[in-house]
Amino acid sequence: MSLPAPEPTDLQEALIVANGGRVGSGLLRRLHQQARVIIATDGAASRLLRRGITPDFVVGDLDSLDPEARSRIPAASLVYAPDQDRCDLDKAIEVSIERGFRHITVVGGLGRRWDHSLTTISLLIAYADKARVRLVRGSTVIMAVTDRLTISGSAGDRVSLIAFAPVQGVTLTGVAWPLNGATLRPGSQGVSNRMTQAVAELTIESGCVVVCHHASRREARP
Amino acid sequence: MSLPAPEPTDLQEALIVANGGRVGSGLLRRLHQQARVIIATDGAASRLLRRGITPDFVVGDLDSLDPEARSRIPAASLVYAPDQDRCDLDKAIEVSIERGFRHITVVGGLGRRWDHSLTTISLLIAYADKARVRLVRGSTVIMAVTDRLTISGSAGDRVSLIAFAPVQGVTLTGVAWPLNGATLRPGSQGVSNRMTQAVAELTIESGCVVVCHHASRREARP
Structure with missing residues (x-):
């Protein structure tokens, strides 16, 4: 689960686009401009491609990636992470941290499925000591803070x-x-x-x- | 914050209708039939009255209760609980437990405001040892379990x-x-x-x- 990208610095930001909730185009564009890399969790890659954005990396089981999306993403950008015990957002955050990113923004992590949304919140807690992970949904930003x-x-x-x-x-x-x-x-x-x-x-x-x-x-x- | 009702038994259920999210009519009707009392948090009383249900009790600051709704609810049903440090759902759960209810169902506790929804989840945790509090949203039931x-x-x-x-x-x-x-x-x-x-x-x-x-x-x- 390592990404073939140059070493980032602590101040550079990774943007993770998950597949769990609506993400406004304006917000996505602004966050994309700020971020050094944009990472899609599996099926969210299709969502990005539809908006004209090719993700730098796609992380997950890769079973939710439709063939058309797969054909448009370079093989080197596909990070196969098959752990059945963890969701793709969890893996994407871990991959980002492994690559040295300490500022991570997540969009699409809150949606209609309450189990997924609450799991996303628990992931903020899980990674609170390892990175600044902020979850953005419209005009709301959610973070877990220990210090x-x-x-x-x-x-x-x-x-x-x-x-x-x-x-x-x-x-x-x-x-x-x-x-x-x-x-x-x-x-x-x-x-x-x-x-x-x-x-x-x-x-x-x-x-x-x-x-x-x-x-x-x-x-x-x- | 005590309710002027006869003593319930442990097996009887209180239904709390909060003002934070959509509640389907069919679900509300079924839960209402099961419950011994139905409690509205403040502004949620209007929502119930519009559906032809008069709440047994209305708990909260009572500042969100519109005058028309207030005129239709007996004074004895209004439980004024002015604590600024706690939300009305918190007070309604406490009032239910004080009255001896150990099975409490909450609807309307999950909605568009993520701070309110997450606070509702933290309330499930807060009261997990004192009562069986279940939160119902459509086909999903959420509970906090310690045993x-x-x-x-x-x-x-x-x-x-x-x-x-x-x-x-x-x-x-x-x-x-x-x-x-x-x-x-x-x-x-x-x-x-x-x-x-x-x-x-x-x-x-x-x-x-x-x-x-x-x-x-x-x-x-x-």
Whole structure:
């Protein structure tokens, strides 16, 4: 599961396009411009080709790739990863990290299948210590944070913190209802905060919190 | 936050209708018939009244309840719960448990707002030890399990286990890819299993796993 590409640096970004949910054309174009490589999970390659984008790599079982799409992708771009125990998005994130990417953006990871969407969220948690993986869906960006995060946005943006297990020492500034060393547990305590300035700062002492940043005026970008 | 109703027994079910996602009329009718009480979170009361159902209780800040709906609900049914730190669904589950209900079904808890939907999932985890709280969305039922669960369905139904923190001693039978004392961590290991018979059995030694049961032929009911 290694990619035949030149060595990237830590600051370069990989864009992963999964097959689980709608991705707007404008958003896809902007994210594609920012990214150094664009990776499709298996069947998502067809989605990209239909929009005139040839993915640099296609990762997965390759059983969802239709013959027409397959014929248009160079063999060297096909990364066959047959592990039945893991989904293609999981493999694509791992491949990106193996290639040295520490900033990874995922689109198409939230959709109609709730089991897939929740699995995507659990993948953010799984890889939180290894890379900055952000999940983008429209104007919402979701990340799992174990140490600190600067959220860049606008006053009025909505920020929610969701704990799936206890999180200690949570400090959040730049919002209407700041936190100072709080313990968050599963529940609704952290939902629907509001940014009061262009930047909010989050720090955590231990545990992992899922952050949802919903931009009020444009696409969000923590 | 106590409800002025007769004492229920453990086997009686409370149905909570939240305001966060679409609820089909047929599903709502069936769940309503099964439940002993039907509780609306604040603004969801209007949704119920439009379908000809008067909720037994309305729980929340009561600031989302439009005047017309308010005029049609007896004052004794309004449970004012003004805690700004928690969402109305959280309060409605707590009120149900305080009244002795140990089987709680939630509809309308998954919708377009990802922060709300993920908070709903974290509420399942928060209350997993206190009651059987199941979240129903169409043909999918989601529960958080800390001990054991019997999943009643049909061969071919999809069952996914999602861990947001490590879960030890996970045993799952009656499925195509059974587990025997496995450790599940955040990631995609547990997604998209298939039931091979009408019943699947899940047991867990420690931790909390989120179970998604998607019925292939009818509404799911773990």
